[in-house]
Amino acid sequence: MRKFAKAAAALVVVSALALSGCGSGRTDTAASGSASAAGFAKDAVIGVALPQKTSENWVLAEGLFNDGLKTAGFTPSVQFANGGVTEQQNQISAMIEKGAKVLIVGAIDGSQLGTQLDAAKKAGITVIAYDRLLTNTPSIDYYVAFDNFKVGVLQGEALLKGLADRKGTKTKWNVELIAGSPDDSNAKVFFDGAMSVLQPKIADGTLTVLSKQTTFEQVVTQGWKAENAQKRMDTVLSGFYQKAELDGILSPNDTLARAAMASIAAANKPLPVVTGQDSEVESVKSIMAGQQYSTIFKDTNKLVAQSIVMAQALQQGKTPEVNDTKSYNNGIKVVPSYLLAPVIVTKDNAATVYANDKTLGPLTKG
Ligand code: BGC
Numbered sequence: 078m079r080k081f082a083k084a085a086a087a088l089v090v091v092s093a094l095a096l097s098g099c100g101s102g103r104t105d106t107a108a109s110g111s112a113s114a115a116g117f118a119k120d121a122v123i124g125v126a127l128p129q130k131t132s133e134n135w136v137l138a139e140g141l142f143n144d145g146l147k148t149a150g151f152t153p154s155v156q157f158a159n160g161g162v163t164e165q166q167n168q169i170s171a172m173i174e175k176g177a178k179v180l181i182v183g184a185i186d187g188s189q190l191g192t193q194l195d196a197a198k199k200a201g202i203t204v205i206a207y208d209r210l211l212t213n214t215p216s217i218d219y220y221v222a223f224d225n226f227k228v229g230v231l232q233g234e235a236l237l238k239g240l241a242d243r244k245g246t247k248t249k250w251n252v253e254l255i256a257g258s259p260d261d262s263n264a265k266v267f268f269d270g271a272m273s274v275l276q277p278k279i280a281d282g283t284l285t286v287l288s289k290q291t292t293f294e295q296v297v298t299q300g301w302k303a304e305n306a307q308k309r310m311d312t313v314l315s316g317f318y319q320k321a322e323l324d325g326i327l328s329p330n331d332t333l334a335r336a337a338m339a340s341i342a343a344a345n346k347p348l349p350v351v352t353g354q355d356s357e358v359e360s361v362k363s364i365m366a367g368q369q370y371s372t373i374f375k376d377t378n379k380l381v382a383q384s385i386v387m388a389q390a391l392q393q394g395k396t397p398e399v400n401d402t403k404s405y406n407n408g409i410k411v412v413p414s415y416l417l418a419p420v421i422v423t424k425d426n427a428a429t430v431y432a433n434d435k436t437l438g439p440l441t442k443g
Pocket of ligand 1: 130132134208209257261263264301329330331354355
């Protein structure tokens with residue numbers, strides 16, 4: 078995730094609004110946002126509930142929502158729930174009390190907000206799940222996210238390519254797997270996407286997981302916390318890689334990739350191929366220096382802008398545009414979604430992908 082100047086962020090919102098006006102993508106009418114029938118006041122409160130600051134993208138989203146919603150004429154109420162699920166539940170209840178017309182929710186645990194979301198629906202509020210799906214509730218109208226399964230597929234493919242590129246003297250490799258936090262509905266989707274690529278390679282013997290920890294439950298990282306991933310990797314390294322070389326690590330994001338690499342460094346082991354996600358500044362530097370192998374670029378500017386475009390459509394009494402009505406089932410229903418495409422980044426394409434990023438400066442391969 079990159080930090081853009083505020084003016085640039087506002088521009089992205091404006092151009093996304095213009096784009097949606099041009100009718101790009103498919104328009105579906107299946108969704109039934111409760112506010113879509115009549116619309117609402119131009120300066121209505123739009124509630125944005127964000128989770129904990131577990132990666133840079135969430136921090137960036139806060140500023141972008143505040144600026145973008147104001148630019149669009151709304152009254153933003155944007156809050157982080159660093160204290161956990163109960164805090165997020167209370168924040169959502171308070172947003173309903175305040176008279177919010179749309180709730181944009183990046184859940185800590187998407188399965189724990191049912192009561193609050195039911196109350197939101199009763200109050201006629203449209204609920205949009207942001208980045209993370211809200212699960213096991215009928216009280217959700219839309220989902221706006223990067224295609225999370227695709228993120229996992231790209232990570233799995235990058236791991237295989239990295240092994241061939243960097244460890245190509247062998248044809249069989251030892252790898253270990255890391256997944257994100259089990260309360261985040263994205264974590265399993267990332268893992269399933271990656272395993273759709275890696276499982277066949279484990280089955281045919283190309284890849285070996287010496288720890289035998291291959292199920293989601295065995296490899297999760299509570300709270301997406303670096304220290305939890307590092308602790309597990311320390312144990313795996315001392316238990317299974319005293320003699321053997323670990324060639325690759327599937328990591329679901331950059332924070333955990335750096336944690337895994339810290340564990341490798343502490344154990345004095347050769348650097349494996351390590352995947353990531355989020356384009357965090359430290360990880361992009363690491364990629365350019367030939368350390369971390371890959372990351373994923375999910376432009377937070379675009380995700381926030383798309384969410385605001387949806388709120389604007391609802392304000393005007395229109396049905397927001399979606400581009401997917403089959404992929405994301407939340408356990409109760411398939412949620413009409415607007416999915417954006419994630420981009421895999423390695424040292425080879427980083428300069429091109431981040432060409433517009435003013436904060437990184439020119440990227441040179443180290
Ligand atoms: C987001 C990732 C992020 C992770 C931890 C996920 O839900 O999609 O981009 O790395 O949360 O914050």
